[in-house]
Amino acid sequence: MDQVEIFKALSNKTRLQILNWLKEPEINFPGQAEHVGFEDGVCVGQIQLKTGLTQSTISEYLSLLQRAGLVQSVRKGQWTYYRRNEAAFETLSQLILTKV
Amino acid sequence: MDQVEIFKALSNKTRLQILNWLKEPEINFPGQAEHVGFEDGVCVGQIQLKTGLTQSTISEYLSLLQRAGLVQSVRKGQWTYYRRNEAAFETLSQLILTKV
DNA sequence: TTGGTATATCGGGAAATTCCGATATATATT
């Protein structure tokens, strides 16, 4: 867990926004087809739509968040679903109190 | 308290190092004259010496950390002493659990 | 006032980040 990489990942308004939206996917991404559910998270396209930035940008932001360990992803068919890694935030919260 | 600014401030190895050193000034800055004490923190020159970077860089890093609210400073004579703002870290730790 | 020391600010080159459009890849459908 590279502290600097984590803080860099969090140093962007759009990425913070995405992380926050992913706390309540059913509320923030009502557009995601009902039959899909939110167990695996939200697909890239839904997130992209909501940010208004381009698909390539959001795809890169999401994989950056994943490299930092803040989200996890699953590929299902042509979709990739991203969800928060809550454990990482708890670890980070503690890390700030003990190691920063 | 601007989240992005705080995370940017933490997105640098040297600045994280400085914050960590400031947790135990007496251990990490034995060079600071005894009669001065550490109540107000550590002066810029001591921090600069320990990092090996230039004076201007460290002066800027410290004021950046201060703008982010992570440290506080006092000017005493020709010296400026910097110390951690522990409350900011506690707030940040909580903020990660609730707002990120 | 003159000179010395500590810190802050300025200007800038190199590297990293932001975000884009174009293109490639993966999967599903027909």
Next chain:
DNA sequence: AATATATATCGGAATTTCCCGATATACCAA
């Protein structure tokens, strides 16, 4: 196979960050 859709990757312009040397400012001492 051909087509369509979702995502990933590539190349790059604009901006920001990193860190420097030079210079300015603040304070102290003689």
